[in-house]
Amino acid sequence: MKYALLAIAMGLAATFAAPTQAREASGRWTPAEAKAWYAKQPWALGSNYLPANAINELEMWQADTFDAERIDLEFGWAQKLGMNTMRVFLHDLLWQQDPAGFKQRIDRFLTIAAKHNIKPIFVLFDSCWDPEPKLGPQHPPIPGVHNSGWVQSPGVAMTDPGQYPRLEQYVKDIVGSFGKDNRIVAWDVWNEPDNPGGGNYDPKEPKDKVALVAKLLPQVFTWARSASPTQPLTSGVWHDDDWSDPSKLNAVERTQLEQSDVISFHNYGWPEEFASRVQQLKGYGRPLICTEYMARGAGSTIDGVLPLAKKLDVGMVNWGFVEGKSQTIMPWDSWLRPYTQQPPTLWFHDLLHADGKPYRQREAEILRALSHAPRGVVPAEAVMVPAQATSKTH
Numbered sequence: 001m002k003y004a005l006l007a008i009a010m011g012l013a014a015t016f017a018a019p020t021q022a023r024e025a026s027g028r029w030t031p032a033e034a035k036a037w038y039a040k041q042p043w044a045l046g047s048n049y050l051p052a053n054a055i056n057e058l059e060m061w062q063a064d065t066f067d068a069e070r071i072d073l074e075f076g077w078a079q080k081l082g083m084n085t086m087r088v089f090l091h092d093l094l095w096q097q098d099p100a101g102f103k104q105r106i107d108r109f110l111t112i113a114a115k116h117n118i119k120p121i122f123v124l125f126d127s128c129w130d131p132e133p134k135l136g137p138q139h140p141p142i143p144g145v146h147n148s149g150w151v152q153s154p155g156v157a158m159t160d161p162g163q164y165p166r167l168e169q170y171v172k173d174i175v176g177s178f179g180k181d182n183r184i185v186a187w188d189v190w191n192e193p194d195n196p197g198g199g200n201y202d203p204k205e206p207k208d209k210v211a212l213v214a215k216l217l218p219q220v221f222t223w224a225r226s227a228s229p230t231q232p233l234t235s236g237v238w239h240d241d242d243w244s245d246p247s248k249l250n251a252v253e254r255t256q257l258e259q260s261d262v263i264s265f266h267n268y269g270w271p272e273e274f275a276s277r278v279q280q281l282k283g284y285g286r287p288l289i290c291t292e293y294m295a296r297g298a299g300s301t302i303d304g305v306l307p308l309a310k311k312l313d314v315g316m317v318n319w320g321f322v323e324g325k326s327q328t329i330m331p332w333d334s335w336l337r338p339y340t341q342q343p344p345t346l347w348f349h350d351l352l353h354a355d356g357k358p359y360r361q362r363e364a365e366i367l368r369a370l371s372h373a374p375r376g377v378v379p380a381e382a383v384m385v386p387a388q389a390t391s392k393t394h
Helices: 003-008 031-040 059-063 067-082 092-097 099-115 157-161 162-179 209-226 249-258 271-282 302-312 361-372
Strands: 045-048 086-091 121-126 186-192 263-266 288-292 317-319
Touching: 031 086, 031 157, 045 186, 045 361, 059 067, 059 092, 067 099, 086 317, 092 099, 092 162, 092 186, 099 162, 121 162, 121 209, 157 209, 209 249, 263 271, 302 317, 302 361
Parallel strands: 045 086, 045 317, 086 121, 121 186, 263 288, 288 317
Antiparallel strands: none
16 A cells, blocks of 8 residues: 555655663563564465455455455465465454454454464554545445555544544454464554555545654554563554664654564565665664565566565565455556556456466465475575476477
8 A cells, every 4th residue: 555655645774773672661572572583483475465355344344244254265275375474454443333243253264364374464553545434335346446445444533532542442452352362473553654545535634644643653552562462563664765764754653663573564666675675674673574565567576576585584465365346456546547448457466366366377386485495595486487487489
């Protein structure tokens, strides 16, 4: 959701210098604790997940549209690709509507995931796309438009301090209920918190959004930590040219890097840009997980980036799993130029068609090869096309 959102919204370290906070003072894991945790995990490989028949996280989770059978089917496909995680968005309104029912569905979801050896990363809040989420039936997709029904959490509610106690209870209850559940790998407390939104929602966005988030994000980390989760907390940096010097970053980014137990980031650029980002973040002395990548038309591909990440031991979660109502096979600029006459020449996101067939078989082969190789090892079959596939004569 991504570098391009800045453009859409506006027209459509060296060693980490900040002091390491002691566990007694803040609850944040030390670098040594984070590294010890990471060493016990498999190399993270997965997708940002939404079932093909849901347009957003509300439709995925609401009682009337929660589709356990579809999730089970799609997670079976993920397991065959060698995936072991999925990044999955929750929503505060789902908890407000029915805390007990929402948690029951989360538990059922986790049971399905565990059946397929998948441990999700749960996202608590999100600043991308529609800032005015509403419960109930969701509108159909806008023809030809990328992620045309995605909603923020909390969205415009963050402008009302009277809503903060409710948001606090949501975080404390969800993390308190599942914070020691070994079926979950991590908590992403806020997706791209300082994102201006994207799409055509700019008139609805709070004018002081970044300032509001800068005040609220540290509280969200505190609320989540108060539940004493055994899984790490994170929030991924996603923009600006250089993340190695905290003094050059805004208040939101500094909170992300100073409060995350493991460092996460987003990158939709060419492999050389990905390598540069990893280098910038190495100085923080913590494990790295790229929780968003793969935009084929922007240069971020399974072929180019994933083997590099495996070699660098960076966990990887691409955007989009199955083609569906999110329409994320369309590029970001579809908000300006909808693909209503025909689909894009190249899928932007997503790995599989709605029937489970890979968009590109070679991508599936690379995923499986990398997932089966030892940590840090890139087998030859993941970096070159097999000889038999190139020796045919025409």
